[in-house]
Amino acid sequence: MLSILQSIWHVFLHTFQKRVTVQYPEEKPYLAPRYRGRIILSRDPDGGERCVACYLCAVACPVSCIALQATEDEHGRRYPEFFRINFSRCIYCGYCEEACPTYAIQLTPDFEMGEFHRQNLVYEKEDLLINGPGKYPGYNYWRVAGVQIGGKNKGQAEHEVAPVDIHSLLP
Amino acid sequence: MTSPYPMLSVLGIFLGALTIAAWLIWLERRLLALWQDRYGPNRVGPFGLLQVVADGIKIFMKEDWVPPFADKPVFILAPAIIVVTVLMSFAVLPVAPGILISDLNIGLLFVLALSSLGVYSVVLAGWSSNNKYALLGGMRAAAQMISYEVFMGLSLMGVVLLAGSFSLPTIVEAQRDLWFVIPQFLGFVLFLIAGLAETRRTPFDLPEAESELVAGYHSEYSGMKFGMFFVGEYLGVTLISAMITVLFFGGWLGPVLPPIVWFLLKTFFFIALFILLRGALPRPRFDQLMSWGWKVMLPLALVNLVVTGAVVLAWR
Numbered sequence: 176m177l178s179i180l181q182s183i184w185h186v187f188l189h190t191f192q193k194r195v196t197v198q199y200p201e202e203k204p205y206l207a208p209r210y211r212g213r214i215i216l217s218r219d220p221d222g223g224e225r226c227v228a229c230y231l232c233a234v235a236c237p238v239s240c241i242a243l244q245a246t247e248d249e250h251g252r253r254y255p256e257f258f259r260i261n262f263s264r265c266i267y268c269g270y271c272e273e274a275c276p277t278y279a280i281q282l283t284p285d286f287e288m289g290e291f292h293r294q295n296l297v298y299e300k301e302d303l304l305i306n307g308p309g310k311y312p313g314y315n316y317w318r319v320a321g322v323q324i325g326g327k328n329k330g331q332a333e334h335e336v337a338p339v340d341i342h343s344l345l346p
Numbered sequence: 347m348t349s350p351y352p353m354l355s356v357l358g359i360f361l362g363a364l365t366i367a368a369w370l371i372w373l374e375r376r377l378l379a380l381w382q383d384r385y386g387p388n389r390v391g392p393f394g395l396l397q398v399v400a401d402g403i404k405i406f407m408k409e410d411w412v413p414p415f416a417d418k419p420v421f422i423l424a425p426a427i428i429v430v431t432v433l434m435s436f437a438v439l440p441v442a443p444g445i446l447i448s449d450l451n452i453g454l455l456f457v458l459a460l461s462s463l464g465v466y467s468v469v470l471a472g473w474s475s476n477n478k479y480a481l482l483g484g485m486r487a488a489a490q491m492i493s494y495e496v497f498m499g500l501s502l503m504g505v506v507l508l509a510g511s512f513s514l515p516t517i518v519e520a521q522r523d524l525w526f527v528i529p530q531f532l533g534f535v536l537f538l539i540a541g542l543a544e545t546r547r548t549p550f551d552l553p554e555a556e557s558e559l560v561a562g563y564h565s566e567y568s569g570m571k572f573g574m575f576f577v578g579e580y581l582g583v584t585l586i587s588a589m590i591t592v593l594f595f596g597g598w599l600g601p602v603l604p605p606i607v608w609f610l611l612k613t614f615f616f617i618a619l620f621i622l623l624r625g626a627l628p629r630p631r632f633d634q635l636m637s638w639g640w641k642v643m644l645p646l647a648l649v650n651l652v653v654t655g656a657v658v659l660a661w662r
Binding site: 182186189190192193194195 | 379380381382383384385622623625626627
């Protein structure tokens with residue numbers, strides 16, 4: 176009997192306690208910089224697309240929500256002809272970001288992507304591409320990779336040693 | 347004692363009771379939220395007050411479906427009974443001097459009789475639904491309400507003995523010197539518990555028991571028929587709170603403020619207490635409920651009645 180009265184009293188004391196509800200649309204929650212939300216495609220510091228259309232993200236994706244088609248420009252740079260993420264399937268696991276060799280695909284702390292039509296959740300490349308390098312400001316894949324493209328020969332990449340001339344006998 | 351404009355007070359009490367009952371849904375959700383450290387509905391209108399209106403519009407738009415296996419006339423009648431019986435009890439409720447529909451000299455008995463009739467609603471709803479869970483809920487309701495009604499009536503007889511009348515305005519006037527809650531504290535506690543059981547509110551909500559019986563007797567109901575059970579339940583809460591105020595806490599009596607404000611304040615206090623009890627207490631097992639009613643509450647009510655009778659006899 177006493178314990179019943181006690182529990183009534185304790186519940187009553189909650190009148191004076193702070194409420195735990197976050198009034199969401201007015202009061203935004205804190206999202207960590209590494210929060211896994213909407214997926215973007217980032218660019219090099221000089222403005223070129225980072226994505227080299229290697230398909231690793233599409234392979235890593237557990238729900239197969241990424242579709243892309245590789246192609247090459249006149250300089251020999253690979254890039255995706257189209258890049259499509261179906262966000263109605265995406266589970267925001269971040270495996271695509273982990274798989275990406277060029278830091279192109281990244282997850283951002285934004286989750287407010289509600290739509291009235293499901294079709295609007297399919298994002299094309301122009302929806303995904305942002306005008307910036309995202310989380311890796313200084314990184315430029317084509318500048319550090321040892322791949323030869325138009326305007327950059329072998330040995331011209333950063334920290335790359337000039338290739339050995341195997342036809343010369345000099346040490 | 348009755349009002350000079352009878353129709354006006356009929357309309358006032360009728361609309362007042364229905365409005366209070368409707369907004370109790372909002373109040374209950376807000377208060378429960380407060381005691382659970384949440385906010386509750388606070389989006390529709392100021393403080394979420396228009397939530398009731400939104401819910402009302404929604405519930406009227408719902409499909410009004412009668413299951414093909416149900417006993418149709420009884421199924422439709424059942425939700426109406428509870429609202430009608432509870433609303434009729436308001437006819438004898440003295441809100442303030444002059445605001446009273448009918449000063450019956452057996453007012454208290456009238457209320458008790460109508461609250462007994464209210465059981466039919468629940469039992470018939472459970473029976474006509476032709477559904478195991480609904481039937482179980484209806485049977486529990488019948489057993490619970492009949493056993494708690496016995497000492498509900500007995501717990502009030504102390505008040506009747508002290509006031510010397512069954513008429514509710516006379517009972518209020520008899521408390522001008524001392525509220526009956528002091529000489530009749532045991533009676534008050536017993537009536538509070540019995541009232542909870544009569545309105546089937548949470549510690550005694552075994553007829554509904556969401557966690558075991560789906561929704562008990564109103565499992566098969568939808569749309570406004572379902573809504574009627576809730577209007578009936580909240581009307582019942584209002585009525586029992588008002589009855590506690592009238593019988594034990596001096597009704598409209600109080601200093602400074604006008605009588606109707608005192609009445610509403612006291613009633614609101616007990617409504618809030620009902621909601622607090624719902625927020626704090628778990629549901630007992632059914633056999634615990636029954637043995638409590640018959641083995642503890644009933645003897646206590648009898649002892650209360652006998653002692654009060656002896657004291658009143660010795661006093662006069």
